[in-house]
Amino acid sequence: MISSGLSLFCRFIFVGFGCNKSSPSTWTTFSDGGQGGVTFTFEPGTIVNGTGTVGTNANRIYVAASRNAFKTRTVAPKGGQSLNVTGGFQGHLSNLGETLNLLDDTGTQRATTSYTGSPTPHQHYLAITEIMYNPGGDGLAEFIELRNISTTEALGMANVHFNADVEFNFTGSPIISLAPGARCIIVRDLAAFRAVHGDAVPVAGVFAGTTALANGGEGLKLEDPQGNTVKEFAYDDIAPWPPADGNGASLVLMRPETNPDPALPKNWRASISPGGNPAADDARRFTGVHGADDDHDGLSALVEYGLGTSDGTPSGLGLHPVRGMDAGQPFIEITVTRQTNADDATFAVQSTSDLNTWSGNGWTLRTSVPGSDGAVTETWRRNTVSGDGRVFVRCHFTGL
Ligand SMILES: [Ca+2]
Ligand SMILES: [Ca+2]
Ligand SMILES: [Ca+2]
Numbered sequence: 001m002i003s004s005g006l007s008l009f010c011r012f013i014f015v016g017f018g019c020n021k022s023s024p025s026t027w028t029t030f031s032d033g034g035q036g037g038v039t040f041t042f043e044p045g046t047i048v049n050g051t052g053t054v055g056t057n058a059n060r061i062y063v064a065a066s067r068n069a070f071k072t073r074t075v076a077p078k079g080g081q082s083l084n085v086t087g088g089f090q091g092h093l094s095n096l097g098e099t100l101n102l103l104d105d106t107g108t109q110r111a112t113t114s115y116t117g118s119p120t121p122h123q124h125y126l127a128i129t130e131i132m133y134n135p136g137g138d139g140l141a142e143f144i145e146l147r148n149i150s151t152t153e154a155l156g157m158a159n160v161h162f163n164a165d166v167e168f169n170f171t172g173s174p175i176i177s178l179a180p181g182a183r184c185i186i187v188r189d190l191a192a193f194r195a196v197h198g199d200a201v202p203v204a205g206v207f208a209g210t211t212a213l214a215n216g217g218e219g220l221k222l223e224d225p226q227g228n229t230v231k232e233f234a235y236d237d238i239a240p241w242p243p244a245d246g247n248g249a250s251l252v253l254m255r256p257e258t259n260p261d262p263a264l265p266k267n268w269r270a271s272i273s274p275g276g277n278p279a280a281d282d283a284r285r286f287t288g289v290h291g292a293d294d295d296h297d298g299l300s301a302l303v304e305y306g307l308g309t310s311d312g313t314p315s316g317l318g319l320h321p322v323r324g325m326d327a328g329q330p331f332i333e334i335t336v337t338r339q340t341n342a343d344d345a346t347f348a349v350q351s352t353s354d355l356n357t358w359s360g361n362g363w364t365l366r367t368s369v370p371g372s373d374g375a376v377t378e379t380w381r382r383n384t385v386s387g388d389g390r391v392f393v394r395c396h397f398t399g400l
């Protein structure tokens with residue numbers, strides 16, 4: 001979620017829809033793929049007047065984040081110019097750039113456009129990579145980890161600040177710069193944090209006032225020295241957010257070097273151990289070739305990575321789907337031990353009856369038993385219909 005203020009707008013030019021009027025009623029524009037994402041549906045009856053040619057203000061409509069904010073713009077396009085303006089759209093236009101799509105009322109895409117954006121260095125490279133909001137005990141050992149994901153560029157940290165539910169400003173901090181790849185921590189209570197994690201972890205400072213990380217979810221807003229939004233999102237303690245509440249685990253951002261959108265719960269997982277890993281990393285990264293099978297056990301290197309087995313030692317697969325009945329409902333179940341910190345692959349249980357079309361539909365996680373070093377043994381179930389024919393089940397890993 002990256003924005004540069006409220007005066008954001010999209011401009012659409014409608015051409016070829018009649019002589020002098022176009023009606024984009026109930027059309028929808030949305031964006032995806034970036035870290036912003038906006039949605040807006042034109043109200044029924046929206047008319048774009050115009051008899052002019054493309055390149056003038058005729059035939060145009062501006063979709064603003066806020067119509068009032070658009071009117072107060074000091075540079076064109078702005079209020080007082082007899083422009084067609086509507087809004088406001090939901091969400092933010094990302095400073096990193098993204099793609100906007102315009103759909104008609106049948107859902108057919110009628111236009112698309114992309115922009116590259118102009119992110120500041122902090123918007124480009126400063127990531128919130130770990131959040132410990134419920135450390136257990138007296139709850140004081142909370143922390144937020146920041147990381148410079150650039151491989152070449154240092155980030156000055158003076159006046160970088162959080163200003164939503166948690167408040168903090170790096171001005172006056174002993175950490176005035178983050179080297180490429182470096183991490184730093186801000187904490188709720190320094191003594192409580194040091195008691196758990198020791199004195200070697202680089203701490204930039206303590207949350208301002210009495211601000212803290214709510215156990216029930218919280219909004220975080222990180223801004224760069226000029227006040228541009230670097231990250232703005234809210235974590236939560238309920239699904240689909242990872243189970244990091246109440247057991248002392250933290251939220252860990254996966255694949256931080258790709259600057260994933262922190263507003264999406266799929267980009268986070270629970271730390272593999274209670275306490276988290278401030279200023280360190282608990283991910284097991286993939287190296288090698290996905291399709292390799294060096295130990296000739298029929299399991300590819302990527303699958304072995306996801307399962308936590310070695311592609312250097314023949315492994316038994318040990319997948320045994322079972323059928324059963326529960327309160328008159330037939331089901332099929334499978335139990336698999338896999339690696340929760342295999343961040344470079346996604347995992348899904350899928351089934352098929354024709355060995356052609358595989359689907360994860362209907363599969364739900366029944367039990368999850370943590371093992372050591374990030375292993376977890378999960379049991380997945382899918383209800384079936386009595387008389388179902390053959391059902392094939394697989395554990396599917398997709399390399400990222
Ligand atoms: Ca808390
Ligand atoms: Ca960490
Ligand atoms: Ca193998």
Ligand SMILES: [Ca+2]
Nearest residue numbers: 310313314315
């Ligand atoms: Ca193996």
